[in-house]
Amino acid sequence: MRRPPAAAPLPSAPPSLPPSAFALPWRQLALPPSPLNSCSTHPTRAMAPRSLHARRSGRGLGLVLSLLTVLALLSAARGQLVDDFTTTSGTTNKLGLWRGSDDGNLVYSKGQVVVPSNGYFVEVVSPDGKCAVLGGKALQFEFQAPKGTVVRVKSEAFASCNPPNDSQLTEQYVTFVAPTADVAVANVPLAAWNQLDAAKINDFVWEGPVTLRGVSLMSATATTASVGAKSSTAVSSATSTVPQSTSTRTTSASSATSTRTTSTSTRTTSTRTTSAATSTSTRTTSSSTSTRTSTTSSAATSGGAAPTPLFPAPADWNPVGGKPTPSYVTDEFGMYQSCGWPGMFAATYDDGPHPEYTAKILAAAKAAGYRLTFFWIGENVRDNPSVAQSVINAGHHVASHTWSHPSLITLNEDQIIAELDQTEAVIRPYIGGKRPRFMRPPYGDMNAAVMNIIKTKYNYRVVYWSLDSNDWQDTQTVNGITSYYTSEMVNAPASKNSHIALNHDIQLKATQVVASFFKLIRDKGFTQVPMYVCHNDVAYQN
8 A cells, every 4th residue: 555655754643543543554565456346335245136036036037126126225225345344353354455453452353343542443445546436425334432432533545546646645534422332323424524535535544442343335315424323224324413523634745744833921910890791801812823734624514403412511421531641731830721632622601601692602502512611700600690500501511710800819818719719609509519620710810829729729620721712802803703713723723733712701792703613613623622521521529
């Protein structure tokens, strides 16, 4: 198979994929010719009608033709088998092409292959120099993983197959969340990898932890990916469409470079009125610039009923075991500025709840199938109890933002404790008597002394941000917010980055931009997550 030279610099892999997955040794293998074409079924299935005809020849031509028709329809419904793992050894799939991994940790047993955390598994669907003709096709696979596990599938394609062009390789991901602990069926139309030329696909890569039980190529009947529990019917049974994220990366075989100027910030004490009705403020916020050699894609979206959220509500959430080691960006005081894994996007809302605007954020989140984190001001919770309850009823996550929004670095220890204790007291009845696990300091103001109080007395995860909408500024516009987010998601894409975004549900502009903002998150290949998923931590603490 085609492969970049071993000595060529390669892009660093995200935490969930080992670096070797970007330089797979199977690209050097001399593979046998592929029986794959766009319409045929597997050769062993093609023999079935002839055998059946021989056994039933005495029953009349009409019966034979009927049976042949039924069998043809069943064969078409089942699609073209890539792998059913009935062979527990060897490196060849049902297409006669390579399958496997070079990490040595795959576990084959009859009917499945277990891919461990930090591992990956590859199914080649076209031999070297001849990309598969998959127009109008869909990838179907059966898999098993703990409920809530994020399952990522990568499609790899060469920039050209006639003649082959080894210098450019396009990689795109589709991300699912396991809907059940039992076997599930995923169906990914090639259109879901929407910037990918379907005629140039060479292989598919699954990232662990996941157990695969079957891989087939089907006729596409939809344009969006879906996943659902396995049933007795074929691919069409997987009709529970969920929000999925896609991301694209084009890499050069000879070089792959990435540079970024990290953010610099000056945080100053600010004066701001944070009542639910009005909000004015002045502050100096972080600024960042970044350049990346990367492209991003727009994920396919579906209309109709609101999608089911990808992640459990806070009360039902348990941190997922077996995840790769997280990689966080923090500031000098230890405040978090990122999620732990690339592709995650945590849109957060500060200063609420608001008697009018919070409901509009909730409506947009429901339409998008998103769960959010709201950093609440204690006195606004006290003043708007019904709105606070609606946030909880909608399955969102809440965290502390102090009682009255002071700059904590201007207070003494007793005053800091009073701010945080009062806020906990008003929030706890809404979260089953537990305490917040996450906290954001007003204005992002922090120093070592304040951080020491917060960590030792409250055990909070203290959250800053990587993106700031500045929706509180009089000079900021709705178009300005959209342009800002678009630019940042392009410059720091989902393939290698995660983001925590600062917004305010007491600001009218936040409600005016929210629908397009939520769509943009998905279109740029990110998966919206609440903070407890962003950090794979408990939502609340005892």
